[in-house]
Amino acid sequence: MVVAETIAGVGAFKTMFDMAKALKEMDAANTRNMAVMDLQDRILAAQAAYSTLTHRISELEAQVKSFETWEAEKKRYELRKFPPGILIYRLKPGMENGEPPHEICADCYQKGTKSLLHNLGESEGLTYWKCHTCGFDKSTGHYLAVTCRPE
Numbered sequence: 001m002v003v004a005e006t007i008a009g010v011g012a013f014k015t016m017f018d019m020a021k022a023l024k025e026m027d028a029a030n031t032r033n034m035a036v037m038d039l040q041d042r043i044l045a046a047q048a049a050y051s052t053l054t055h056r057i058s059e060l061e062a063q064v065k066s067f068e069t070w071e072a073e074k075k076r077y078e079l080r081k082f083p084p085g086i087l088i089y090r091l092k093p094g095m096e097n098g099e100p101p102h103e104i105c106a107d108c109y110q111k112g113t114k115s116l117l118h119n120l121g122e123s124e125g126l127t128y129w130k131c132h133t134c135g136f137d138k139s140t141g142h143y144l145a146v147t148c149r150p151e
C-alpha cells in the first residue's frame with residue numbers, strides 16, 4: 001500500500017518534472033523566438049537604412065556629375081555688360097560646339113544653372129530679353145525716340 005502510493009508519488013513527481021522541463025523548454029523556445037523576431041526586425045531596419053544610404057549615394061553622385069558638367073559648361077561663356085548696364089553671359093567665340101551664338105541668364109548662371117536668354121525681339125533700338133527659369137525680363141540698348149519729320 002505504502003509502496004504503491006510511493007510508486008504513484010514517484011510517477012506524479014516524474015510527470016511534474018516532465019511538465020516543468022517542458023515549460024522550461026517552452027520558455028526557452030519563446031525566448032529564442034523573441035530573439036529571432038528581434039533579430040529579423042533589426043535586419044529589416046538595417047536593410048532599410050542601407051537602401052536609403054545607397055539611394056542617397058546615387059543622388060550625390062548625380063549631383064557631383066552635374067557640378068562637373070556645369071564647371072566645364074560655364075567656361076564656354078563670358079560676362080558682358082549691355083547698355084544701360086545689364087549683365088548677360090554670351091557664348092565665347094570658338095566655344096560654339098556646333099551651337100548657334102546665344103546668351104544665357106547671369107542670375108541663373110550665379111545659381112549654377114544654365115538658362116537660355118530668349119531674345120523676344122528688337123524695337124526702337126532696344127532688344128528684349130527673357131529668362132523662363134528665373135523670370136529675368138529686361139531690355140538692352142539705347143532707346144531711339146521716334147522723331148517727327150518736319151513737313
Ligand SMILES: [Zn+2]
Nearest residue numbers: 105108131134
Ligand atoms: Zn534666369
